Amino acid sequence: MSPWGRKKRIQEQNNHVAPAKTGQPPQTEWPELETDSPSLKTRLHWFKQRFNNCSDIIFREFTLTSGENCAIIYFSGMIDQDSLQRFILQDLQTEASESATIYKALFQRKSLSVSNYTITSDLNECLTHILNSCATLIIDGDKRMINFEVASYPTRSIEETPNESIIRGSRESFIEDLPTNLTLLRRLLKTPDLKTESIVVGRKTQTPLVLAYIEGICKPELIAEMKRRLSYIQIDGIIGSYYIEEFIKDNPYSPFPQVEYTERPDIVIASLLEGRAAIMLNGTPVCLLAPVTLYMLMQSPDDYNMWFIAGSFIRLIRYLFLLISLLLPSIYIAVTTFHPQMIPFPLLITIASAREIVPFPVVYEAFIMEITFEALREASIRIPKSIGQAVSIIGALVIGTAAVQAGIISATMVIVVSVTGIASFIIPHYDLGLSVRLLRFPIIILASMFGLYGIACALIFIYIHLVKMKSFGVPYLSPLTPLIKEDTGDTFIRLPWTFMRTRPSITSNNRHRIAKNARGWSEPKGENE
Structure with missing residues (x-):
């Protein structure tokens, strides 16, 4: 068992910490509502207790033309005020004047202009939606609450990253907004096989991250292992990508990086097409790629954009x-x-x-x-x-x-x-x-101390360490140690694309990368379709 596996097994046995479920926020310690009453006043009182001393929280109470008392809760500066006014509040008043009851208008006719919303009766879930830049509508006398996704906050424009300069290639880079980064991937990788699974980490920050991979190319055991390691992250806050990297890497005491990071969408797409997985975190432009080998860390986008x-x-x-x-x-x-x-x-x-x-x-x-x-x-x-x-x-x-x-x-x-x-x-x-x-x-x-003998001993120790290292089960010095001849065309040198017709076997299931009718294709002997 790897050092990471032994450490997590001991931690699980000692602390009995249940892993967080994929796609759901971590468990929080919000006080439960004392009564199950659908009263607007009671629920507003509960929310005001939770958001006590929060100067940027807005509680807006109003009465519809049909007579129902309502309230909407949101954080100032985190939602689009124009969308809230034009497509929610005005539509509510219009539907209330045309319908005998607002419940039928909202929950049966679904006549609101805002399409992205969720309906829930759980106050804790509503609180999480508010913290994630949603506006929550509460109607007096009905337990159901609507969470409208009308987020709007300042973001940085898409620019060239100063940390990964290239001579020839794309000038786009990721920003701190996760939906924008996912859009950059979808725009360049137009396939339904691109899967993006959402996970929430951090008990206080509740930071969303996305595990991206291409189904049919990435090995299922790699995805299962990454989900397992991510599920054991139990920390108050995730501020940057290295928080994630330090939790999931195999050998935390090794000086060598075991997860690759980049801010360039083209590098992420090239890695996904080779069967690797990407971790994209909200609030940072850095994307993590795993598994990784020493030879992958020595590659540059310019290697593939020139002769x-x-x-x-x-x-x-x-x-x-x-x-x-x-x-x-x-x-x-x-x-x-x-x-x-x-x-x-x-x-x-x-x-x-x-x-x-x-x-x-x-x-x-x-x-x-x-x-x-x-x-x-x-x-x-x-x-x-x-x-x-x-x-x-x-x-x-x-x-x-x-x-x-x-x-x-x-x-x-x-x-x-x-x-x-x-x-x-x-x-x-x-x-x-x-x-x-x-x-x-x-x-x-x-x-x-020892001259050239000391240097030789140091190199031997480093080589032994590198040979023993693995990144998500992949040997750090592969495909040379152990030797995989068909994968050596992109290590010390780069062969033409027509010669690299298969994906690396260490990361991918579907190895065929170039079609038969491509220039330079020759059918491998004894290899089945």
Whole structure:
């Protein structure tokens, strides 16, 4: 059993927490109504107690022309006032004047202009609808209450994401509004097989999320496992996507990301077509994708929007600089400290002369420059964007030049750390780049203690860890470890689409991706339709 499974099994046995039902809000601790009376006054009193000291709640009482007393409850700023006035209140008055009883007009004739509404007699359910930007209508003498979905609140316009820039491709990105994000998917993926199951998480925030997948392509056991893990999320509030990620990933103590995230609809659609599942959360533009492998994290949309040879070359460059970002400072420390005979003599003289006036060992130089570079990188994110680029680039050059002139740092170490920092920016996935940056420090320590042997031991430990890791049952290094030959066409290089005629077997059920009459198709020997 995986660490995630053992942890959840122990938690379930100790706490006896029942999983939340899919598509329903989590259980809340609202006080029950003391009486089952359909009185408008009694129910309004209950709602006013629940929303005590809430200055933005509106209780609007009115009387219809037929004589019934009514009230409508909603939060100011969360609904469309024009729709409330024109399509609800005016229609109510019109139907009340034409019908002997408003109950028949509302519940039998269904003559209101607003089509999205639900009818319930449960006060707790109505309270949840109000919190979810609905307007609730209460009629005196009838237990049934109508919840109108007339939500309207400020949202950000659809723009290009600054975190995933590409040269050629779509410029659309997700925003913080979940219905808008679902619309972006539906507009590009026109198939009824796209399923979007709604789940509510967070006892206080009651945040809606959607589990999206393509039926017939995504494996049913993956969906069942994701639902199981999501059902055990018992927390007061879900503010961002990482709250979900930390609860559902297999190994919470691994530095490597086990769930991919993106703000681009085209990446989500490409992942769904490969049999993966997506988690879209209301209130954040970030969409989670699972399962994920190391090779998926090294892919970029530009790899598929250019000539396959150029895309393969850039991807190989990416892997090269991944190793440089992880190992270059450690190799420099190991070679200069323990294995100087490996360096050509002219270069060795140059390095020795540059370090002649430096008072610190080379490992101290590396730590000083690495920490300084990380501080400048973090400062460039936190300060205003207008001066952030100046701090990250000019600040590094000025500090590095001053440190070399002062004799604190050697010029060679400045070059090594600068190349290492630039290499970390080439990694497409930010969390993977962060993992490499974190692992760089223990490898530097091992290199300063044992030389190249320490680096070799560190790489062995990292490889063993990666081999043991899984993301929702999928090996982290697949399809190379274990080897699946038919899935290796999109790992270190990208083959032409006509050669990648099947989907990855690790994530999909229906493997046929390209039709027989497509250019370059050849029927696989021994493979059934």
